[in-house]
Amino acid sequence: MFQLNIWRYDADCIVQLAWGERQQLSTSLKYPADLIHSYQNWQQCYRRAYPVLTRGRGEDFSFTPAAVDWKHETEKAEKVLLDAFERWLGGKELLAIRQKIQQEAQRSNASVELLVACNSIDLVRLPWEAWQLVANLRISRTILDAGEEPVWVEPKPRKGVPRILVILGNSSELNLQEDRKALRVLQKVARVEYIQFEIRQKAEGRGQKAQKSNPPDTYHLPPATCYLITEFRKRINDAIADERGWDMLIFAGHSQETNLTGGIIELAPQVFLSISEIESALLQAQAQGLQLAIFNSCSGLSIAESLIKLGCPQVLVMREPIYDGVAQVFLKQLCQSLVAYRDIQQAMLDACQYCESEKLSYPSAYLIPSLFRHPGLQKELFQFERSRWKRWWRDWQPSRREAIAFGATVFLSLMFPFQELLLDLRTFTQAFYRQQTSQLLSNPQPLVLLVSVDQESLNQAKETIEQFETKPIDREYLGKLVNRLQELKVKTAGIDYILDESEPKQELLSEAIRSTVAKVGTWLVFAVNHRKQLEVFPEIAEMNWSFGGDIDFFSWEVQFPEDATCNKKCPFAYSLALAHTLNQEDNLPSELQPRLENKGELQQEVSAYLQRKPQLIASLAKQVDSPLGLRSIIDFSLPPQQIYQQVPAKDFFTGNFPQIQEQVVIIAAGGYEQAEDTFSMPLALKYWCWVENVPAKQNYRCPEVFTGGEAHAYMVHHLLSQHQVKLIPNWWVIAIAALLGKGATLLLLQQPQQQRRQWGKGLVIATAMSGIVSLQVYLSSLLVIPWLLPSVVFIVYITPGLRKKIHA
Numbered sequence: 001m002f003q004l005n006i007w008r009y010d011a012d013c014i015v016q017l018a019w020g021e022r023q024q025l026s027t028s029l030k031y032p033a034d035l036i037h038s039y040q041n042w043q044q045c046y047r048r049a050y051p052v053l054t055r056g057r058g059e060d061f062s063f064t065p066a067a068v069d070w071k072h073e074t075e076k077a078e079k080v081l082l083d084a085f086e087r088w089l090g091g092k093e094l095l096a097i098r099q100k101i102q103q104e105a106q107r108s109n110a111s112v113e114l115l116v117a118c119n120s121i122d123l124v125r126l127p128w129e130a131w132q133l134v135a136n137l138r139i140s141r142t143i144l145d146a147g148e149e150p151v152w153v154e155p156k157p158r159k160g161v162p163r164i165l166v167i168l169g170n171s172s173e174l175n176l177q178e179d180r181k182a183l184r185v186l187q188k189v190a191r192v193e194y195i196q197f198e199i200r201q202k203a204e205g206r207g208q209k210a211q212k213s214n215p216p217d218t219y220h221l222p223p224a225t226c227y228l229i230t231e232f233r234k235r236i237n238d239a240i241a242d243e244r245g246w247d248m249l250i251f252a253g254h255s256q257e258t259n260l261t262g263g264i265i266e267l268a269p270q271v272f273l274s275i276s277e278i279e280s281a282l283l284q285a286q287a288q289g290l291q292l293a294i295f296n297s298c299s300g301l302s303i304a305e306s307l308i309k310l311g312c313p314q315v316l317v318m319r320e321p322i323y324d325g326v327a328q329v330f331l332k333q334l335c336q337s338l339v340a341y342r343d344i345q346q347a348m349l350d351a352c353q354y355c356e357s358e359k360l361s362y363p364s365a366y367l368i369p370s371l372f373r374h375p376g377l378q379k380e381l382f383q384f385e386r387s388r389w390k391r392w393w394r395d396w397q398p399s400r401r402e403a404i405a406f407g408a409t410v411f412l413s414l415m416f417p418f419q420e421l422l423l424d425l426r427t428f429t430q431a432f433y434r435q436q437t438s439q440l441l442s443n444p445q446p447l448v449l450l451v452s453v454d455q456e457s458l459n460q461a462k463e464t465i466e467q468f469e470t471k472p473i474d475r476e477y478l479g480k481l482v483n484r485l486q487e488l489k490v491k492t493a494g495i496d497y498i499l500d501e502s503e504p505k506q507e508l509l510s511e512a513i514r515s516t517v518a519k520v521g522t523w524l525v526f527a528v529n530h531r532k533q534l535e536v537f538p539e540i541a542e543m544n545w546s547f548g549g550d551i552d553f554f555s556w557e558v559q560f561p562e563d564a565t566c567n568k569k570c571p572f573a574y575s576l577a578l579a580h581t582l583n584q585e586d587n588l589p590s591e592l593q594p595r596l597e598n599k600g601e602l603q604q605e606v607s608a609y610l611q612r613k614p615q616l617i618a619s620l621a622k623q624v625d626s627p628l629g630l631r632s633i634i635d636f637s638l639p640p641q642q643i644y645q646q647v648p649a650k651d652f653f654t655g656n657f658p659q660i661q662e663q664v665v666i667i668a669a670g671g672y673e674q675a676e677d678t679f680s681m682p683l684a685l686k687y688w689c690w691v692e693n694v695p696a697k698q699n700y701r702c703p704e705v706f707t708g709g710e711a712h713a714y715m716v717h718h719l720l721s722q723h724q725v726k727l728i729p730n731w732w733v734i735a736i737a738a739l740l741g742k743g744a745t746l747l748l749l750q751q752p753q754q755q756r757r758q759w760g761k762g763l764v765i766a767t768a769m770s771g772i773v774s775l776q777v778y779l780s781s782l783l784v785i786p787w788l789l790p791s792v793v794f795i796v797y798i799t800p801g802l803r804k805k806i807h808a
Contacts, residue, residue: 158289162190169253245288255297262306413730428683430637448644452670457649496668523579549575564621573715636684668709677708737790741797748801
């Protein structure tokens with residue numbers, strides 16, 4: 001891009017061509033007197049070539065029929081002007097400048113951009129766009145001095161559908177309805193809003209002679225009209241400064257140049273508005289994304305200079321008075337080119353070329369329009385984006401604030417300790433919500449009897465068993481518990497102790513286990529740990545007539561095997577659920593029953609049988625194949641009392657358990673001092689403990705630990721009752737919340753401030769209500785929809801849309 005700067009001092013001119021990083025060529029030449037005369041002659045002929053109905057105010061160019069054909073005279077004057085202009089620019093003084101531009105044009109396949117800036121209004125009025133130096137040269141204007149301390153900042157592109165504000169001025173003498181028709185085509189690519197003074201004045205007919213009127217400062221309006229005018233001025237100011245922002249501002253009507261106020265536009269008959277009066281609103285519009293201003297009105301040079309100084313990137317004006325019909329034709333062609341996705345300069349050239357092709361009707365009209373560009377904002381020319389995907393990406397591309405919020409929350413959601421904290425808080429909230437809304441299970445029958453070997457039971461056992469060992473658990477004591485299983489004819493039982501080594505008195509345990517299997521046919525599941533390669537010691541139990549279940553689990557997650565029939569490894573709780581399910585079958589083949597004389601591994605025999613008859617475990621199989629790989633978690637929102645019946649081991653020897661044959665019995669460590677599989681008590685279970693015990697027992701202290709046996713009891717309950725709570729990953733919902741937040745922000749930015757605040761309140765309330773909905777969905781659909789982090793992301797996204805000042 002080149003910039004051609006011209007300074008005129010009387011009859012002398014200094015010309016400078018600047019480009020790149022401070023590269024330039026300079027020369028001087030005379031400003032010819034014949035060029036001045038040619039311009040003045042052309043200007044006089046041009047103004048007489050059209051009827052009075054121009055879009056300007058000033059001297060009266062009344063049309064008086066005469067023998068002179070002013071259109072023809074304008075054509076002759078135009079040729080004289082352009083010839084004088086070309087001779088001036090084609091002199092030897094500018095040879096180096098012309099060659100530099102021509103060389104660049106030859107190297108470049110694209111158009112070469114040339115910005116022309118002049119210090120003299122006489123130079124500015126010249127038709128620089130008509131300079132035929134090279135075919136691919138595109139000339140636009142700029143100004144030499146945009147202010148020593150600019151008040152502007154480079155605007156950020158608006159997001160969302162392009163918005164265009166159209167201000168229609170005094171229509172008493174102009175047919176602005178044609179302008180409306182021309183502008184309709186823009187609705188294909190943008191949202192167009194109109195503003196116009198509503199009171200209809202008595203209008204002169206098109207083509208009639210304009211009457212002399214009093215100067216604006218002596219024209220008196222009725223009081224009611226004065227009030228409406230004041231309100232209309234405020235309405236225009238507020239519309240321009242709309243915080244939703246505009247991409248384009250269009251004015252159609254009367255305008256004229258002024259020296260001190262930056263140009264004026266006419267709102268109603270003899271009611272004017274200067275650019276300086278709406279300076280603050282224009283600054284706000286520019287900061288909020290205004291890219292282009294079009295003044296389809298007369299004599300707009302001072303308007304263009306004012307707007308450029310205010311920071312408007314591009315301004316299209318008419319340098320001379322323009323006939324109403326020409327303005328309509330020009331605007332129609334301009335809009336058609338814009339909706340064809342041409343940039344504003346090419347659209348202006350298209351419209352000028354059309355006017356030039358119709359020069360018999362519109363003499364010299366093609367020389368009038370000029371595009372001004374801000375010298376400090378050398379960005380791409382305004383153009384409606386052809387690619388919807390590009391526009392979509394521009395609108396939906398996250399801001400720095402949004403990207404940080406999204407990245408930080410996703411990062412936190414993937415950190416295991418933070419996942420644990422969020423899940424702990426969520427299950428606690430669910431427990432509170434379930435209890436407060438009375439949505440507990442009705443008539444629950446605990447499916448599990450948990451025999452807890454607690455410290456009191458161990459202390460009692462030490463008094464009756466010689467050489468009692470706590471770690472590893474005394475084998476004789478375990479044998480007594482197994483004998484008690486035999487006495488109660490328990491059908492399914494699990495021992496949540498890893499018996500992987502030979503220990504003293506293990507023969508007593510082995511004898512008790514074999515006796516129970518032989519006499520009762522109890523399905524026994526022994527704890528193993530495949531990750532640590534810890535298996536049941538063969539002298540204690542054999543896998544030919546028992547199961548081995550992996551007690552390892554992760555983050556309160558219900559464990560499932562790879563195959564529903566447990567062909568390979570099988571989790572401890574799932575093995576118990578599987579054994580209990582098979583126990584309910586009356587016609588199970590004898591070779592699948594736990595018998596000491598079995599030859600093959602019982603688990604493999606069962607797996608092979610179930611592969612032939614999968615309907616026997618259909619309720620378990622459908623839980624194994626989780627949709628989308630969602631995790632199934634332990635539901636601590638259910639109180640332990642509804643999940644399992646917990647009894648100390650010391651009471652198990654003497655207690656009465658009428659439902660025990662319908663229950664799964666688990667013998668597990670009860671949190672004594674040397675027990676290893678203990679965990680911090682989940683908040684939800686602390687809450688249930690407080691609800692059940694603290695009000696009735698003032699000095700009661702809830703346990704500080706939660707045992708692995710209790711976790712397995714929860715898992716067995718969930719598997720047998722098909723209570724499968726699925727956890728949606730936080731980052732899934734965070735991504736959805738980010739999309740919803742971005743969409744909501746784009747909608748908010750399209751609304752007026754008052755409505756935006758109302759919508760904002762509604763969105764905040766909806767976000768809070770979504771938390772309650774997610775709590776109910778958990779209970780009704782057994783689906784955990786994360787709320788906290790997604791809500792944070794959503795609020796962060798919509799907050800800019802709720803602020804009073806928006807820089808979209």
